[in-house]
Amino acid sequence: MATTTFRQSIYKALHNSNLTGALGRFSEAYRVSRAKAYEGVDFEALRDRIAELKSYAASHLEQLAEAFARNAEAAGAKVFRTNNPQKVNQYILDVARVNGVETVVKSKSMASEEIHLNQYLADAGLSVAETDLGEWVVQLAGERPSHMVMPAIHMTKEQVADLFSKEVNQRLSSDIPQLVRVARNELRTKFLKAGMGISGANIAVAETGSIVIISNEGNARLVTTLPKVHVAIVGIEKLVAAFEDIVPILTALPRSATAQLITSYVSIITGPSPTTDGGMKDLHIILMDNRRTEMSQDPKFKQALNCIRCASCLNVCPVFRLVGGHVFGKIYTGGIGTILTAWFDELKQSEDIQSLCIQCGNCVQVCPAKIDIPDLILELRRRLVQEEGQSLKEKAIFGVVNNRRVFHTMLRAASVAQKPFANEGYIRHLPFFLSGTCEFRSLPAIAEKPFRDRFPKLSQPKSQEKAALYAGCLIDFAYPETGEAVVKVLNKAGIEVVFPEKQTCCGAPARYSGAYEVAAQNAGDNIEALLAEDVKYVVSACPTCTVALKQEFARTFESLAMTEKLARAAELSAKVIDFSSLAAKLVAERRLTLKKGADLGKITYHDSCHLKRTLHAHQPPRELLQKAGYELVEMYEPDMCCGMGGSYSLKLPEISAPILERKLHNIEKTGATLAAMDCPGCAMQIRGGLDKAGSSIQVRHTAELLAEQFE
Amino acid sequence: MDALFSAFQARAEAVSSEVHRFPSKAQACDFIAQFLSRESPGTTAVWAGEPWLESGGPVPIVAPQVTRDAAAAAKVGISQMDWALADTGTVVEDASAIDKRLVSTLPSIHIAIVATNSLQPDLATMLAKLHPKQASYISMITGPSRTADIERVLTIGVHGPARLIIVFVDELGSN
Numbered sequence: 001m002a003t004t005t006f007r008q009s010i011y012k013a014l015h016n017s018n019l020t021g022a023l024g025r026f027s028e029a030y031r032v033s034r035a036k037a038y039e040g041v042d043f044e045a046l047r048d049r050i051a052e053l054k055s056y057a058a059s060h061l062e063q064l065a066e067a068f069a070r071n072a073e074a075a076g077a078k079v080f081r082t083n084n085p086q087k088v089n090q091y092i093l094d095v096a097r098v099n100g101v102e103t104v105v106k107s108k109s110m111a112s113e114e115i116h117l118n119q120y121l122a123d124a125g126l127s128v129a130e131t132d133l134g135e136w137v138v139q140l141a142g143e144r145p146s147h148m149v150m151p152a153i154h155m156t157k158e159q160v161a162d163l164f165s166k167e168v169n170q171r172l173s174s175d176i177p178q179l180v181r182v183a184r185n186e187l188r189t190k191f192l193k194a195g196m197g198i199s200g201a202n203i204a205v206a207e208t209g210s211i212v213i214i215s216n217e218g219n220a221r222l223v224t225t226l227p228k229v230h231v232a233i234v235g236i237e238k239l240v241a242a243f244e245d246i247v248p249i250l251t252a253l254p255r256s257a258t259a260q261l262i263t264s265y266v267s268i269i270t271g272p273s274p275t276t277d278g279g280m281k282d283l284h285i286i287l288m289d290n291r292r293t294e295m296s297q298d299p300k301f302k303q304a305l306n307c308i309r310c311a312s313c314l315n316v317c318p319v320f321r322l323v324g325g326h327v328f329g330k331i332y333t334g335g336i337g338t339i340l341t342a343w344f345d346e347l348k349q350s351e352d353i354q355s356l357c358i359q360c361g362n363c364v365q366v367c368p369a370k371i372d373i374p375d376l377i378l379e380l381r382r383r384l385v386q387e388e389g390q391s392l393k394e395k396a397i398f399g400v401v402n403n404r405r406v407f408h409t410m411l412r413a414a415s416v417a418q419k420p421f422a423n424e425g426y427i428r429h430l431p432f433f434l435s436g437t438c439e440f441r442s443l444p445a446i447a448e449k450p451f452r453d454r455f456p457k458l459s460q461p462k463s464q465e466k467a468a469l470y471a472g473c474l475i476d477f478a479y480p481e482t483g484e485a486v487v488k489v490l491n492k493a494g495i496e497v498v499f500p501e502k503q504t505c506c507g508a509p510a511r512y513s514g515a516y517e518v519a520a521q522n523a524g525d526n527i528e529a530l531l532a533e534d535v536k537y538v539v540s541a542c543p544t545c546t547v548a549l550k551q552e553f554a555r556t557f558e559s560l561a562m563t564e565k566l567a568r569a570a571e572l573s574a575k576v577i578d579f580s581s582l583a584a585k586l587v588a589e590r591r592l593t594l595k596k597g598a599d600l601g602k603i604t605y606h607d608s609c610h611l612k613r614t615l616h617a618h619q620p621p622r623e624l625l626q627k628a629g630y631e632l633v634e635m636y637e638p639d640m641c642c643g644m645g646g647s648y649s650l651k652l653p654e655i656s657a658p659i660l661e662r663k664l665h666n667i668e669k670t671g672a673t674l675a676a677m678d679c680p681g682c683a684m685q686i687r688g689g690l691d692k693a694g695s696s697i698q699v700r701h702t703a704e705l706l707a708e709q710f711e
Numbered sequence: 712m713d714a715l716f717s718a719f720q721a722r723a724e725a726v727s728s729e730v731h732r733f734p735s736k737a738q739a740c741d742f743i744a745q746f747l748s749r750e751s752p753g754t755t756a757v758w759a760g761e762p763w764l765e766s767g768g769p770v771p772i773v774a775p776q777v778t779r780d781a782a783a784a785a786k787v788g789i790s791q792m793d794w795a796l797a798d799t800g801t802v803v804e805d806a807s808a809i810d811k812r813l814v815s816t817l818p819s820i821h822i823a824i825v826a827t828n829s830l831q832p833d834l835a836t837m838l839a840k841l842h843p844k845q846a847s848y849i850s851m852i853t854g855p856s857r858t859a860d861i862e863r864v865l866t867i868g869v870h871g872p873a874r875l876i877i878v879f880v881d882e883l884g885s886n
Contacts, residue, residue, distance in 0.1 A: 026863060075847065133869055134860035150860060157862050180858060180866045187870065192783060210843045218816060218856035218871025224848075225812045226779070243843065247835045258859075261722070262799040262834075265871070266851035270843040274809045276779040 006352040013323040019154040027321040033259035051370035054306040064206040064239040072209030075271025083289035085115035101195035107220040108132045109200030113331045131219040146325035148311040197223035210270040214263040229282045237305040252368035256310035306369035313363035335373040360641035361613035381514030404504040440657035441688030444478040451480035455499045463496040467537040472545035474680035485707035493591040502529035506548035523553035541579040543610035550576040584620035598629030604672040607639035608679035628709040633670040644685035715797040715830040723800030726854030732879040758789035759810040777810035788814030791824040798833040801853040805846035821872040826883035
């Protein structure tokens, strides 16, 4: 469970309207401007190339660092390599002392923040000024950047005016161009006076010993031009092998970071250049390791070194746009920041912040380096559970889930226990073990008779062609009508549905909580249950379950090195299909025909995260519903997470609720009276939210809407 | 070349660069002289030594000795670039010489002169021709200095020039 301090920081962020307002508006604008910036670019080919070259670099760090050092030194630079952050600080201070440096100007360097360089130099009596406008604002405020690319996005112009007024001893208005002029004048004096410039680097080229620095404000050019001494701090993950490798990175980085085709300035520095006093620059390049080599040797986390620090994973994250960067507590923020913090600080430091990931997969779609951030966060969870153990509460829950009989008996008991509270199929106060803060939505009543008890009474035509229905907990125990609709549709196509009694929880809740042993047990039980009878398809009307059956069983076994189970997992995977994809396939094969001429009115469709981004099946339900006679009105951000995230909504209801609120607002704006979706989890969240808000909009699973529409 | 120029112009103007093109050096000199007397009367510009500008006409510029103080005091800096990239509206120079960097970083207006036939379609084509071993400091410049760090409001002119004037000259031979 999250610590109190962490919860307080979330509370503070959620109630900071400047922050949530600015981030919310930014994330909406970003989506559009990023798409425009990538017009005419084959993004998939580009990121394949970047992933390939960065992955090569991560596999050859030692070799590339050695080549970089040799080539940079041949060009006249001094190169210092270390794994120890303290030695970086010491080295820079020594260089400053030798050169009699009193003032330092810095352009943006995340690596320097990783090692708390500013504090170290200030303690030694040096004056250090950040010169990137946002970084300077944050420095004056005594804060940390809240976003990797826009450090001061959490602050208003009034707050900036207050800070600058103190700095220049003059009352300034909050006119932004005037504030920028003040910064230019103040920092110009510092640039001209400074004895040392410190920069980071966006790319380091082993082949030529070059560093590449991008900026928009022009501060990096001044930092690297005016002072006599230039120190560049380079994390070794910035290394690439060949000079030509900078092209794909320079193509993607500005587009992904700020939706620009290129930044205002790109500087490629190879060895020292002349200085204004007629001499040559004293150029020092520090190759900083700080556990990066160790990371490159970890088969799972090596891919995190592909990161080019564009922060697009933050910009598309439904959680980040609510809470911003400060709740992450460290230098690196957002999804990738969680992973970097776990390594550059320690695993334990990621314990709270890893729980912020709702596993929606938005970031996977936009990452220019093809990093599977949600998967790496799951791996952090798994390792944390290994190291720290599961919380007692979770242990108790998984103890139950892991035992099908106990679990199912408990759910049946719940259907009785909830009676006094249930009201038209919704629970307004929760029964026992699902309790938590859930005030923001109503929850479904546990069905009086689960699907597994209703199934034997369904009358079905006999057929040689059979499909096994995997219900999943929600359809089995809360929404049996969805299961019945699936049976009805498949029967129309002449397929007989079987319901293997021994199926149990798909293991997603355990896996997403890092309890891989539990997930593996669930996987093994289900594989045997579902493959017991010879069926053509294993169909599920829950995308999360479908992904578990189709992909995650194998991944869980792989993580636990249970390789002997992989063949059976693959056998199952080949048969698994989600309901809408199967229905669309049967329509295409002319085994199902939709009734003609129906006018069923306006509908809007919500994409479930797993259906859209893992199964890539966003088209089939839309096509089926439209063919059936519904008029589809797309909502704003139809594929943005609804905030459910399985047990996420129970663990972090304060975040789940505002995400849901946005979704409800977007649904309402369409004017449709019906919202369709393919996931019973999303249906539970959205239906519960609409009920709580007193809305008359109906939420239905696609299967239910289609059940009566086939001839 | 005209197609490349049109593409360049569209990209460059989209990021607030001002783009001009002249057939001859003399016409370019006239334009610069007029620009200076209009935009910067009574002050001086610094320029990073292109001899043809000196002889091209009555351009009121200081001696080609660009010092840090002169550049910091000047309103306008002038330099000749080595390449232009059509697909991003970028000008590129080997800025190893310190005066090249001073005139394009410190003044608030930068006039960048480019030989029209140095236009390249894109970065990859250009980088194949310019090796960093021959240039210790390569500068790529795309539009004026900008920031959106305060409330995401785009503001032009932070630490670098607030205006970038790009002057293409057909008569200039490229490298």
